[in-house]
Amino acid sequence: MEQVRLGIIGARGRGIIAKYWHNPEGRSVVVGAVDVDPKKLEEFKEDVNSDAFVTTDYRELIAREDIDAIAVMSPDYCHEEHAIAALKAGKHVFCEKPLAITVDGCDNILRAWKQSGKHLMVGFNMRYMNMYRTMKEIVDSGVIGEIKAVWVRHFVGLGGYYYYHDWHANSKNTTGLLLQKGSHDLDVIHWITGRYATKVSAFGSLDFYGGDKPNDLTCPTCSERETCTEASPGRLIQCAFREEVNVEDNNMVIMELEGGIKASYLQCHFTPDYQRNYVFIGTEGRMENSEPENKVYVKTRRSNNDRELSDRVYHIKEAEGSHGGADPNICKDFIDMILDGKQPVATPIAGRMSVAVGCAATESIRAGGKVVQISPAPEFMQQ
Incomplete structure:
Protein backbone atom coordinates (compact mmCIF):
# COMPACT_ATOMS: atom_id res chain seq x y z
CA MET A 1 0.00 0.00 0.00
CA GLU A 2 1.36 3.42 -0.96
CA GLN A 3 -1.68 5.53 -0.16
CA VAL A 4 -4.26 5.21 2.63
CA ARG A 5 -7.89 5.73 1.64
CA LEU A 6 -9.94 7.08 4.52
CA GLY A 7 -13.60 7.31 5.48
CA ILE A 8 -14.79 9.78 8.13
CA ILE A 9 -17.61 9.03 10.59
CA GLY A 10 -18.83 12.45 11.71
CA ALA A 11 -18.28 14.94 8.91
CA ARG A 12 -18.15 18.10 11.03
CA GLY A 13 -17.00 18.89 14.57
CA ARG A 14 -13.67 17.11 14.99
CA GLY A 15 -14.29 15.68 11.53
CA ILE A 16 -12.92 18.93 10.11
CA ILE A 17 -9.39 17.56 10.51
CA ALA A 18 -10.14 15.38 7.48
CA LYS A 19 -8.56 18.20 5.44
CA TYR A 20 -5.16 17.15 6.78
CA TRP A 21 -5.65 13.63 5.46
CA HIS A 22 -6.92 14.60 2.01
CA ASN A 23 -3.85 14.80 -0.20
CA PRO A 24 -4.59 13.01 -3.48
CA GLU A 25 -0.98 13.41 -4.64
CA GLY A 26 0.41 12.24 -1.31
CA ARG A 27 0.14 9.36 1.15
CA SER A 28 -3.55 9.64 2.06
CA VAL A 29 -6.86 10.57 0.49
CA VAL A 30 -10.33 10.97 2.01
CA VAL A 31 -12.80 9.08 -0.15
CA GLY A 32 -15.96 9.00 1.98
CA ALA A 33 -17.87 10.38 4.94
CA VAL A 34 -20.98 9.70 6.97
CA ASP A 35 -23.12 12.02 9.06
CA VAL A 36 -26.73 11.98 10.23
CA ASP A 37 -27.12 15.55 8.95
CA PRO A 38 -27.17 15.78 5.12
CA LYS A 39 -26.26 19.47 5.33
CA LYS A 40 -23.00 18.60 7.05
CA LEU A 41 -22.22 16.11 4.31
CA GLU A 42 -22.65 18.85 1.72
CA GLU A 43 -20.30 21.08 3.70
CA PHE A 44 -17.84 18.20 3.87
CA LYS A 45 -17.87 17.79 0.10
CA GLU A 46 -17.33 21.52 -0.37
CA ASP A 47 -14.45 21.69 2.11
CA VAL A 48 -12.67 18.35 1.63
CA ASN A 49 -13.50 16.30 -1.46
CA SER A 50 -16.34 17.06 -3.87
CA ASP A 51 -16.10 13.53 -5.29
CA ALA A 52 -16.31 11.74 -1.94
CA PHE A 53 -18.93 9.08 -1.27
CA VAL A 54 -21.32 10.33 1.40
CA THR A 55 -24.10 8.60 3.33
CA THR A 56 -26.15 8.89 6.49
CA ASP A 57 -25.56 5.19 7.35
CA TYR A 58 -22.11 4.39 8.74
CA ARG A 59 -22.53 0.72 7.80
CA GLU A 60 -22.50 1.68 4.13
CA LEU A 61 -19.22 3.53 4.63
CA ILE A 62 -17.31 0.79 6.45
CA ALA A 63 -18.54 -1.85 4.00
CA ARG A 64 -16.76 -0.18 1.10
CA GLU A 65 -13.74 -2.05 -0.21
CA ASP A 66 -12.08 1.15 -1.42
CA ILE A 67 -11.62 2.33 2.19
CA ASP A 68 -8.59 1.23 4.21
CA ALA A 69 -9.10 3.26 7.39
CA ILE A 70 -11.89 4.88 9.34
CA ALA A 71 -11.69 8.03 11.48
CA VAL A 72 -14.32 7.89 14.22
CA MET A 73 -15.31 11.52 14.92
CA SER A 74 -18.89 10.85 16.05
CA PRO A 75 -20.28 11.81 19.49
CA ASP A 76 -18.61 10.02 22.40
CA TYR A 77 -21.45 7.62 23.06
CA CYS A 78 -21.09 6.28 19.49
CA HIS A 79 -17.34 5.57 19.62
CA GLU A 80 -17.65 2.02 20.91
CA GLU A 81 -20.13 0.95 18.25
CA HIS A 82 -18.39 2.69 15.37
CA ALA A 83 -14.81 1.71 16.26
CA ILE A 84 -15.67 -1.96 16.81
CA ALA A 85 -17.67 -2.17 13.59
CA ALA A 86 -14.80 -0.62 11.63
CA LEU A 87 -12.19 -2.94 13.15
CA ASP A 107 -12.10 -2.90 26.72
CA ASN A 108 -14.55 -4.01 24.03
CA ILE A 109 -12.75 -1.78 21.52
CA LEU A 110 -9.34 -3.03 22.63
CA ARG A 111 -10.48 -6.63 22.30
CA ALA A 112 -11.74 -6.00 18.77
CA TRP A 113 -8.46 -4.25 17.94
CA LYS A 114 -6.33 -7.15 19.21
CA GLN A 115 -8.40 -9.60 17.20
CA SER A 116 -8.37 -7.51 14.01
CA GLY A 117 -4.64 -7.25 13.36
CA LYS A 118 -5.23 -3.63 12.34
CA HIS A 119 -3.91 -0.35 13.72
CA LEU A 120 -5.75 1.73 16.32
CA MET A 121 -4.88 5.30 17.35
CA VAL A 122 -6.58 7.50 19.96
CA GLY A 123 -6.92 11.21 19.18
CA PHE A 124 -4.84 12.60 22.04
CA ASN A 125 -3.69 15.68 20.16
CA MET A 126 -2.36 17.40 23.29
CA ARG A 127 0.59 15.01 23.08
CA TYR A 128 1.42 16.76 19.80
CA MET A 129 1.25 20.35 21.08
CA ASN A 130 4.62 22.11 21.35
CA MET A 131 3.85 23.21 24.91
CA TYR A 132 3.33 19.71 26.27
CA ARG A 133 5.96 18.04 24.14
CA THR A 134 8.42 20.52 25.66
CA MET A 135 7.24 19.71 29.18
CA LYS A 136 7.64 16.00 28.47
CA GLU A 137 11.19 16.61 27.23
CA ILE A 138 12.06 18.65 30.34
CA VAL A 139 10.87 15.92 32.70
CA ASP A 140 12.62 13.20 30.69
CA SER A 141 15.86 15.21 30.81
CA GLY A 142 15.89 14.83 34.60
CA VAL A 143 16.26 18.54 35.29
CA ILE A 144 13.56 18.57 38.01
CA GLY A 145 14.48 15.14 39.33
CA GLU A 146 11.95 12.43 40.20
CA ILE A 147 8.33 13.60 39.94
CA LYS A 148 6.49 13.50 43.26
CA ALA A 149 3.53 15.88 42.79
CA VAL A 150 1.35 17.15 39.93
CA TRP A 151 -1.17 20.00 40.11
CA VAL A 152 -3.43 20.77 37.15
CA ARG A 153 -5.95 23.60 36.88
CA HIS A 154 -8.24 23.58 33.85
CA PHE A 155 -10.09 26.85 33.26
CA VAL A 156 -12.79 25.98 30.74
CA GLY A 157 -13.86 29.43 29.57
CA LEU A 158 -16.91 29.25 27.31
CA GLY A 159 -17.68 25.88 28.90
CA GLY A 160 -21.36 26.55 28.47
CA TYR A 161 -20.94 27.32 24.80
CA TYR A 162 -19.03 24.11 24.14
CA TYR A 163 -20.61 21.64 26.55
CA TYR A 164 -23.94 22.71 28.03
CA HIS A 165 -25.90 23.66 24.91
CA ASP A 166 -25.93 20.17 23.39
CA TRP A 167 -25.59 16.42 24.00
CA HIS A 168 -22.51 16.80 26.22
CA ALA A 169 -24.67 18.07 29.11
CA ASN A 170 -26.38 14.74 29.82
CA SER A 171 -24.51 11.92 31.54
CA LYS A 172 -26.03 9.23 29.34
CA ASN A 173 -23.99 10.67 26.46
CA THR A 174 -20.69 11.38 28.22
CA THR A 175 -20.71 9.80 31.73
CA GLY A 176 -19.35 13.19 32.82
CA ALA A 197 -3.29 6.55 38.36
CA THR A 198 -4.24 3.77 40.76
CA LYS A 199 -6.94 5.39 42.92
CA VAL A 200 -8.93 8.61 43.11
CA SER A 201 -11.20 10.64 45.33
CA ALA A 202 -13.24 13.47 43.87
CA PHE A 203 -15.80 16.14 44.64
CA GLY A 204 -17.93 18.00 42.16
CA SER A 205 -21.33 19.49 41.53
CA LEU A 206 -23.52 21.34 39.07
CA ASP A 207 -23.05 24.87 40.41
CA PHE A 208 -23.92 27.10 37.47
CA TYR A 209 -25.62 25.33 34.56
CA GLY A 210 -28.80 23.26 34.53
CA GLU A 224 -34.67 35.79 27.97
CA ARG A 225 -32.09 35.69 25.19
CA GLU A 226 -31.26 39.41 25.53
CA THR A 227 -30.33 39.12 29.21
CA CYS A 228 -29.07 35.53 29.52
CA THR A 229 -25.31 35.23 30.10
CA GLU A 230 -25.16 32.02 28.06
CA ALA A 231 -27.36 33.02 25.13
CA SER A 232 -26.23 32.32 21.59
CA PRO A 233 -29.19 33.69 19.60
CA GLY A 234 -27.75 32.97 16.18
CA ARG A 235 -27.44 29.24 16.79
CA LEU A 236 -30.28 26.74 17.15
CA ILE A 237 -28.91 25.26 20.36
CA GLN A 238 -30.51 23.97 23.52
CA CYS A 239 -30.79 26.06 26.65
CA ILE A 254 -7.17 13.93 43.94
CA MET A 255 -5.36 10.85 42.70
CA GLU A 256 -2.42 8.63 43.52
CA LEU A 257 -0.32 7.32 40.66
CA GLU A 258 1.99 4.34 40.42
CA GLY A 259 5.10 4.93 42.50
CA GLY A 260 3.19 7.03 45.02
CA ILE A 261 3.01 10.23 42.92
CA LYS A 262 0.26 12.54 44.18
CA ALA A 263 -1.77 14.48 41.61
CA SER A 264 -4.72 16.84 41.57
CA TYR A 265 -6.96 17.94 38.72
CA LEU A 266 -9.36 20.90 38.97
CA GLN A 267 -11.88 21.66 36.22
CA CYS A 268 -14.39 24.53 36.10
CA HIS A 269 -16.71 25.35 33.20
CA PHE A 270 -17.83 28.86 34.08
CA THR A 271 -14.51 30.69 34.32
CA PRO A 272 -13.99 33.81 32.15
CA ASP A 273 -10.73 32.55 30.65
CA TYR A 274 -9.64 29.41 28.82
CA GLN A 275 -6.31 27.88 29.75
CA ARG A 276 -4.61 24.89 31.28
CA ASN A 277 -2.04 25.33 34.04
CA TYR A 278 0.23 22.37 34.85
CA VAL A 279 2.70 22.15 37.72
CA PHE A 280 5.11 19.22 38.11
CA ILE A 281 7.21 19.09 41.27
CA GLY A 282 10.23 16.83 41.46
CA THR A 283 13.04 16.13 43.88
CA GLU A 284 15.27 18.71 42.15
CA GLY A 285 12.88 21.38 40.96
CA ARG A 286 9.50 22.54 39.74
CA MET A 287 8.10 23.01 36.22
CA GLU A 288 5.07 25.15 35.39
CA ASN A 289 3.52 26.23 32.11
CA SER A 290 1.77 29.47 31.18
CA GLU A 291 -0.48 29.11 28.15
CA PRO A 292 -1.27 32.87 27.98
CA GLU A 293 2.47 33.61 27.76
CA ASN A 294 3.29 30.50 25.72
CA LYS A 295 6.13 29.73 28.11
CA VAL A 296 7.32 26.99 30.46
CA TYR A 297 9.15 27.92 33.64
CA VAL A 298 11.62 25.67 35.49
CA LYS A 299 12.85 26.49 38.98
CA THR A 300 15.57 24.33 40.51
CA ARG A 301 16.40 23.58 44.10
CA ARG A 302 19.60 22.51 45.84
CA SER A 303 20.67 19.17 44.42
CA ASN A 304 24.48 19.21 44.73
CA ASN A 305 24.84 19.06 40.95
CA ASP A 306 25.04 21.58 38.12
CA ARG A 307 21.27 21.62 37.64
CA GLU A 308 20.88 23.84 40.69
CA LEU A 309 22.91 26.66 39.12
CA SER A 310 20.08 28.25 37.14
CA ASP A 311 16.37 28.57 36.68
CA ARG A 312 15.13 28.34 33.09
CA VAL A 313 12.44 29.78 30.85
CA TYR A 314 11.34 27.99 27.69
CA HIS A 315 9.71 30.10 24.96
CA ILE A 316 7.37 27.78 23.06
CA LYS A 317 7.52 28.17 19.29
CA GLU A 318 4.36 28.64 17.27
CA ALA A 319 3.25 25.88 14.90
CA GLU A 320 0.94 25.92 11.91
CA GLY A 321 -2.38 24.12 11.91
CA SER A 322 -5.32 23.75 14.28
CA HIS A 323 -4.79 23.08 17.99
CA GLY A 324 -1.38 24.69 17.91
CA GLY A 325 -0.15 22.52 15.07
CA ALA A 326 -1.16 19.30 16.82
CA ASP A 327 -3.89 18.22 14.39
CA PRO A 328 -1.79 18.00 11.21
CA ASN A 329 0.91 16.13 13.14
CA ILE A 330 -1.39 13.54 14.69
CA CYS A 331 -3.03 12.99 11.29
CA LYS A 332 0.40 12.43 9.75
CA ASP A 333 1.34 9.98 12.50
CA PHE A 334 -1.77 7.92 11.83
CA ILE A 335 -0.78 7.51 8.19
CA ASP A 336 2.85 6.82 9.11
CA MET A 337 1.65 4.13 11.53
CA ILE A 338 -0.31 2.37 8.78
CA LEU A 339 2.24 2.69 5.97
CA ASP A 340 5.53 2.59 7.89
CA GLY A 341 4.68 0.81 11.14
CA LYS A 342 5.58 3.88 13.21
CA GLN A 343 4.56 3.47 16.85
CA PRO A 344 1.93 5.97 18.01
CA VAL A 345 2.80 8.62 20.59
CA ALA A 346 -0.30 7.54 22.53
CA THR A 347 -1.02 3.82 22.76
CA PRO A 348 -4.57 2.45 22.77
CA ILE A 349 -4.12 1.39 26.39
CA ALA A 350 -3.39 5.03 27.27
CA GLY A 351 -6.80 5.89 25.84
CA ARG A 352 -8.40 3.26 28.01
CA MET A 353 -6.62 4.36 31.20
CA SER A 354 -7.66 8.02 30.92
CA VAL A 355 -11.27 6.85 30.60
CA ALA A 356 -10.81 4.55 33.61
CA VAL A 357 -9.69 7.50 35.75
CA GLY A 358 -12.50 9.75 34.49
CA CYS A 359 -15.09 7.07 35.25
CA ALA A 360 -13.65 6.39 38.70
CA ALA A 361 -13.55 10.10 39.56
CA THR A 362 -17.14 10.55 38.41
CA GLU A 363 -18.19 7.54 40.50
CA SER A 364 -16.42 9.05 43.50
CA ILE A 365 -18.20 12.39 43.08
CA ARG A 366 -21.62 10.78 42.87
CA ALA A 367 -20.87 8.62 45.91
CA GLY A 368 -19.88 11.52 48.14
CA GLY A 369 -16.14 11.52 47.52
CA LYS A 370 -15.24 7.95 48.43
CA VAL A 371 -11.88 6.52 47.31
CA VAL A 372 -12.28 4.50 44.12
CA GLN A 373 -9.68 2.10 42.76
CA ILE A 374 -8.81 2.46 39.07
CA SER A 375 -9.74 -0.52 36.95
CA PRO A 376 -6.44 -2.11 35.79
CA ALA A 377 -5.72 -2.98 32.18
CA PRO A 378 -7.52 -6.18 31.10
CA GLU A 379 -5.54 -9.41 31.13
CA PHE A 380 -5.72 -9.83 27.35
CA MET A 381 -3.75 -6.58 26.98
CA GLN A 382 -0.99 -7.90 29.22
CA GLN A 383 -0.35 -11.03 27.19
Missing part, protein backbone atom coordinates in the same frame (compact mmCIF):
# COMPACT_ATOMS: atom_id res chain seq x y z
CA LYS A 88 -14.35 -5.99 12.47
CA ALA A 89 -14.70 -4.80 8.88
CA GLY A 90 -10.93 -4.94 8.56
CA LYS A 91 -10.24 -1.20 8.74
CA HIS A 92 -7.52 0.67 10.58
CA VAL A 93 -9.13 3.05 13.08
CA PHE A 94 -8.42 6.55 14.34
CA CYS A 95 -10.76 7.20 17.29
CA GLU A 96 -11.21 10.68 18.69
CA LYS A 97 -10.90 10.91 22.46
CA PRO A 98 -12.35 9.65 24.71
CA LEU A 99 -11.99 6.11 23.44
CA ALA A 100 -15.44 5.31 24.90
CA ILE A 101 -17.63 6.55 27.76
CA THR A 102 -17.23 3.43 29.95
CA VAL A 103 -14.31 1.21 30.88
CA ASP A 104 -16.15 -1.81 29.49
CA GLY A 105 -16.66 0.07 26.25
CA CYS A 106 -12.93 0.74 26.01
CA LEU A 177 -17.05 16.02 31.76
CA LEU A 178 -14.19 14.66 33.88
CA LEU A 179 -14.23 11.91 31.28
CA GLN A 180 -15.21 13.86 28.17
CA LYS A 181 -13.20 17.04 28.66
CA GLY A 182 -10.75 15.78 31.26
CA SER A 183 -9.54 12.77 29.29
CA HIS A 184 -6.91 14.98 27.62
CA ASP A 185 -5.55 16.25 30.93
CA LEU A 186 -5.63 12.89 32.66
CA ASP A 187 -3.70 11.46 29.73
CA VAL A 188 -1.09 14.24 29.86
CA ILE A 189 -0.59 13.55 33.58
CA HIS A 190 -0.05 9.87 32.78
CA TRP A 191 2.20 10.64 29.81
CA ILE A 192 4.53 13.18 31.37
CA THR A 193 4.95 11.27 34.64
CA GLY A 194 5.16 7.90 32.91
CA ARG A 195 2.78 6.49 35.53
CA TYR A 196 -0.91 5.57 35.57
CA GLY A 211 -32.12 24.29 36.00
CA ASP A 212 -35.81 24.17 35.26
CA LYS A 213 -36.01 25.34 31.64
CA PRO A 214 -37.78 23.04 29.12
CA ASN A 215 -35.50 20.58 27.35
CA ASP A 216 -36.74 21.72 23.95
CA LEU A 217 -36.04 25.42 24.60
CA THR A 218 -33.50 26.93 22.19
CA CYS A 219 -31.65 30.25 22.36
CA PRO A 220 -33.30 31.88 19.30
CA THR A 221 -36.78 31.18 20.69
CA CYS A 222 -36.11 32.13 24.31
CA SER A 223 -37.72 35.29 25.72
CA ALA A 240 -27.84 25.59 29.03
CA PHE A 241 -30.24 25.84 31.97
CA ARG A 242 -32.62 23.08 30.88
CA GLU A 243 -33.88 20.27 33.11
CA GLU A 244 -31.93 17.38 31.56
CA VAL A 245 -28.51 18.93 32.29
CA ASN A 246 -26.86 16.68 34.88
CA VAL A 247 -23.08 16.68 34.39
CA GLU A 248 -20.96 18.51 36.95
CA ASP A 249 -19.50 21.88 35.96
CA ASN A 250 -17.14 22.27 38.95
CA ASN A 251 -14.83 19.35 39.76
CA MET A 252 -11.85 18.60 41.99
CA VAL A 253 -9.98 15.30 41.79
